[in-house]
Amino acid sequence: MPELPEVQTTANAIEKYSKGKKISYCNVRKNKLRWKLQADLSQRLKNKKIKSVSRRGKYIIIELNSLYLVIHLGMSGYIRISNNLTNILKHDHIDIVLESNTVLRFNDTRKFGMVFYSEDDPTQSHPLLKKIGVEPLTRNFNKKYLYEKTRNRSVSIKNFLMNGDIIAGIGNIYASEALFDAKIKPNKLSKNLTRKNCEELSSSIKKVLKLSLKKGGASISDYVNVDGNKGYFQNNFKVYGRAGKPCYTCNYIISKITLGQRSSFFCKKCQK
Missing domain, CATH: 3.20.190.10 (MutM-like, N-terminal)
Known part of the structure; x- marks a missing residue:
């Protein structure tokens, strides 16, 4: 999607x-x-x-x-x-x-x-739009917002990030890539994130999204931009779709697990 x-x-x-x-x-x-x-x-x-x-x-x-x-x-x-x-x-x-x-x-x-x-x-x-969560590239999305919203949440942080009622527009690709950048494993419970985790994760989300925007988005299946050309961010994937391949950071093999019926990719050595 x-x-x-x-x-x-x-x-x-x-x-x-x-x-x-x-x-x-x-x-x-x-x-x-x-x-x-x-x-x-x-x-x-x-x-x-x-x-x-x-x-x-x-x-x-x-x-x-x-x-x-x-x-x-x-x-x-x-x-x-x-x-x-x-x-x-x-x-x-x-x-x-x-x-x-x-x-x-x-x-x-x-x-x-x-x-x-x-x-x-x-x-x-409109009922579908008025309940959408905070835009992650705005000032309203920050370490404080993320820390407060994750309190008492027993859901995995990966699924938390993909909840559009909390944060707008983040799906499987960018949740996986941001969590790798922040060195947080996708199945970590949201409520267990520290303030430091939230600071690093909020920063990583902005960083990954901004880089993808510069690359014209990611084209892994049907998506093309308005002139029919593909985006290029898929060439920057660190973990998404790379199960069984070596981590670019530590050379450990990238793992794949299922969370909320969606595939999640991460490095067991880099992400804790």
Whole structure:
């Protein structure tokens, strides 16, 4: 699933190409993704001007005049920006066609994505968005916040980090990589983190996310950026997907365990 860096990279590119432009029309080829699309989606988007594009958690929010369009990439979704109205690929489900025929094209192989409009600011009104936790690249996410939130939590720190109601946008990849950087094993109970652990982990999360943003995100399956190219952060993985391979730091073999039905990768020697 695309995580914070991939979604932010996509949102930044959409804003670059579309801010200030009007939507000429919307072409829906598949009216059901994770949920059924609103029947009047195309009608409501027509002639709306794009004011800004932002991200909240793993959601892309396109602010229009008097409306908001919300996109979640799901497990396998991505958006391409094209000037070709006819080069349709398999699983290209929605086209948002702007003036001058620039197309925002949503592709989703597994159909777990979401596209919907909201009359009100969805970050304040929509049940899926208003409960999202703190953004990890803001000042509100720090060692104090992490320490307070982990008290009395008997869940593993890996699963804690992936709880979007506590911290926004962190999934399997970045939880694994940040924990390695902070030298904390993924199955350590959250409540057992020390203040020092929380200081190092909050710093590592910011460090790993910022590096991935510079690399255009990670492409390990379907994800590509808006021009169809892959991100490069997968070339910087220290533990994710490296089970059975030597640790770059100590040469010990990287281990793989399952936490919350998700694979977790770590170095038994470096992470305690």
